[in-house]
Amino acid sequence: MDYRRFVDEQVADVRKTVGDAIAINALSGGVDSSVCTALGHKALGKRLKTYFIDNALMREGEPQRVVGTFKKLGIPVELIDSRKEFLGALKGVTDPEKKRQAITDTFYKTVFSRLVRESGARFLIHGTILTDIEETVAGIKRQHNILAQVGIDPEKEYGYGVVEPLKTLRKDGVRKVAKVLGLPDEICQRMPFPGPALSARIVGAVTEEKLKTVRAATAIVEEELAGMKVFQYMAVLLNDYATGIRSNKREFGQIIVVRCVQSVDARVASVVRVPWAKLEKISKRITDIPGVNRCLYDLTPKPPATIEYV
Amino acid sequence: MDYRRFVDEQVADVRKTVGDAIAINALSGGVDSSVCTALGHKALGKRLKTYFIDNALMREGEPQRVVGTFKKLGIPVELIDSRKEFLGALKGVTDPEKKRQAITDTFYKTVFSRLVRESGARFLIHGTILTDIEETVAGIKRQHNILAQVGIDPEKEYGYGVVEPLKTLRKDGVRKVAKVLGLPDEICQRMPFPGPALSARIVGAVTEEKLKTVRAATAIVEEELAGMKVFQYMAVLLNDYATGIRSNKREFGQIIVVRCVQSVDARVASVVRVPWAKLEKISKRITDIPGVNRCLYDLTPKPPATIEYV
Numbered sequence: 001m002d003y004r005r006f007v008d009e010q011v012a013d014v015r016k017t018v019g020d021a022i023a024i025n026a027l028s029g030g031v032d033s034s035v036c037t038a039l040g041h042k043a044l045g046k047r048l049k050t051y052f053i054d055n056a057l058m059r060e061g062e063p064q065r066v067v068g069t070f071k072k073l074g075i076p077v078e079l080i081d082s083r084k085e086f087l088g089a090l091k092g093v094t095d096p097e098k099k100r101q102a103i104t105d106t107f108y109k110t111v112f113s114r115l116v117r118e119s120g121a122r123f124l125i126h127g128t129i130l131t132d133i134e135e136t137v138a139g140i141k142r143q144h145n146i147l148a149q150v151g152i153d154p155e156k157e158y159g160y161g162v163v164e165p166l167k168t169l170r171k172d173g174v175r176k177v178a179k180v181l182g183l184p185d186e187i188c189q190r191m192p193f194p195g196p197a198l199s200a201r202i203v204g205a206v207t208e209e210k211l212k213t214v215r216a217a218t219a220i221v222e223e224e225l226a227g228m229k230v231f232q233y234m235a236v237l238l239n240d241y242a243t244g245i246r247s248n249k250r251e252f253g254q255i256i257v258v259r260c261v262q263s264v265d266a267r268v269a270s271v272v273r274v275p276w277a278k279l280e281k282i283s284k285r286i287t288d289i290p291g292v293n294r295c296l297y298d299l300t301p302k303p304p305a306t307i308e309y310v
Numbered sequence: 311m312d313y314r315r316f317v318d319e320q321v322a323d324v325r326k327t328v329g330d331a332i333a334i335n336a337l338s339g340g341v342d343s344s345v346c347t348a349l350g351h352k353a354l355g356k357r358l359k360t361y362f363i364d365n366a367l368m369r370e371g372e373p374q375r376v377v378g379t380f381k382k383l384g385i386p387v388e389l390i391d392s393r394k395e396f397l398g399a400l401k402g403v404t405d406p407e408k409k410r411q412a413i414t415d416t417f418y419k420t421v422f423s424r425l426v427r428e429s430g431a432r433f434l435i436h437g438t439i440l441t442d443i444e445e446t447v448a449g450i451k452r453q454h455n456i457l458a459q460v461g462i463d464p465e466k467e468y469g470y471g472v473v474e475p476l477k478t479l480r481k482d483g484v485r486k487v488a489k490v491l492g493l494p495d496e497i498c499q500r501m502p503f504p505g506p507a508l509s510a511r512i513v514g515a516v517t518e519e520k521l522k523t524v525r526a527a528t529a530i531v532e533e534e535l536a537g538m539k540v541f542q543y544m545a546v547l548l549n550d551y552a553t554g555i556r557s558n559k560r561e562f563g564q565i566i567v568v569r570c571v572q573s574v575d576a577r578v579a580s581v582v583r584v585p586w587a588k589l590e591k592i593s594k595r596i597t598d599i600p601g602v603n604r605c606l607y608d609l610t611p612k613p614p615a616t617i618e619y620v
Contacts, residue, residue, distance in 0.1 A: 096553055096562070203550045203551075203552060204550070238548065238550050238565075239549075239550050240513045240514070240548050240549050240550045241513075242513060242615065242616075242619040242620075243406055243616050243618070243619060243620060244610075244613065244614050244615045244616055245612065245613045245614065245615075245616050246614050251614070252406070253614070253615075255548075257606055258609075271590070271593075273586045276583045279609050280581070280609065282609070283581075283609035283610055283611075287610060287614045287615075293610065293614040293615055294608065294610045294615050295608075295609045295610050296567055296606040296607060296608050296609060296610075297606060297607045297609055298604065298605075298606050299568075299589050299590065299592070299593035299605045299606060299607055300554075300593055300597060300603070300604045300605050300606075301593075302555065303554065303555045303556055304554050304555065304556050304561070304563070304597045304603040305552065305554045305555075305563075305597075305603055305604050306552075306553050306554055306555050309552040309553060310552075310553060
């Protein structure tokens, strides 16, 4: 496939669809939304308003880092603090699909409707990729960026049209487009990170306390496994507790799962044989997080598991 | 330490304590209760009544196998079917300490009181070892075989005296005594298995369904890791569920943890670096159990985890 031509076609298509109107998009820092941002900026210049929504579910320092990266590329991104809205919507929600739904609703209905109104935008550019559509249609999990595919007319429902320039690509294709667009390696090669962010890494209800724990574990796993040439690695906080022992006393503690998988396009994934010394070091560091006394390694390929837990 | 002399002393002590009375004991098939059975039989002959209590929490085929092993040694063991009593007492109990308590109460108050009455026994010979006492006293976990140490007078409370011939030994010492008593290798070298049996391998409430699942996983782990010269290996069923994918459809599935540790006496334990090919095979087989779609490997030494989960 000729990705240079793909970019030209999509730029032309975005220009044609949006016309003289204003479009907005949300940047998460992942390769999909980064490509949408660069592509949309190429097509529309200042008529694209890009927002980074801080949904309280991001990794350590992520909002500031992503905004900074795009600033260097000459693409302005506005940071929107929506932490309270998302935490409020997620409160007490334990079912994975309802969690995703709460995030979708908060994202589109609460935060984005407001940004659309304030910006006067008529279009949303969205980084849906082919795998998202397939998994949603197959009923495996609802991706938060799928609307038309599940029978929602965003024009009617939310008051704006949705443009999805990447919907024919898989992850590997998106990375090639990122390269063509001149995005830096930290974005082209960036690991996938789910739309529901760290809430997809918490089994059960999301709380600020649990976000803090999984955020700390995520930082450890990402630091220790940086340099592994693999598709994705992550830390997941389970809802279960197990008995442990610390300073000779019983401690009923939390459990972190480390997952590290190889994949081309996220459709199937195999488990990486991470060196034992590395796993032992990760386990040691993770069980130093207050409240955590178990660290497990996920041995399950996709299928029968998915890459994420929620 | 001279284990031959230890046996002679304990045999003499049991004879002196029990006198002309009848003693009973419960055999689980573990090395502690097996040594108690052999030692008590040596001391008391037919005045020791040994029971195998089927508490519904045993591994596949275990009750029949253990009774058969002792029959070959010339030691009669009566199999008592108490499955309904234990499952009833455990129903809906999720707290680890309350689970242990429910088993202790059912064991002593319901099942054993009845056996004491029926047999006319005045004494119970019990396989408490030093580690059990230490962990109970330290408040780490309540072992189901500790009474005096936590201030219960069994004579008053249950109507019989308790004899604990192994209470000065740790696991490695008990194995040496087993050898001196001429017990077969399958018993001397038998892996530790907890008093609460498979209920210690289920996080959350125990149900027949979950017992079936963890029993199947246990059989796989024990079959695949047989021959590893390690202290203990096991399968644990978590209470959490995670999203998975099977036959292209979403499946919200159960999670099994595989644990394999090296230890001398269970006070501290290190994680075994099981060969990856073996772990992958175990994961494959475990995720073929209906309802299970994740298999994890526990990377945590003791401390900060304990060997068991409950």
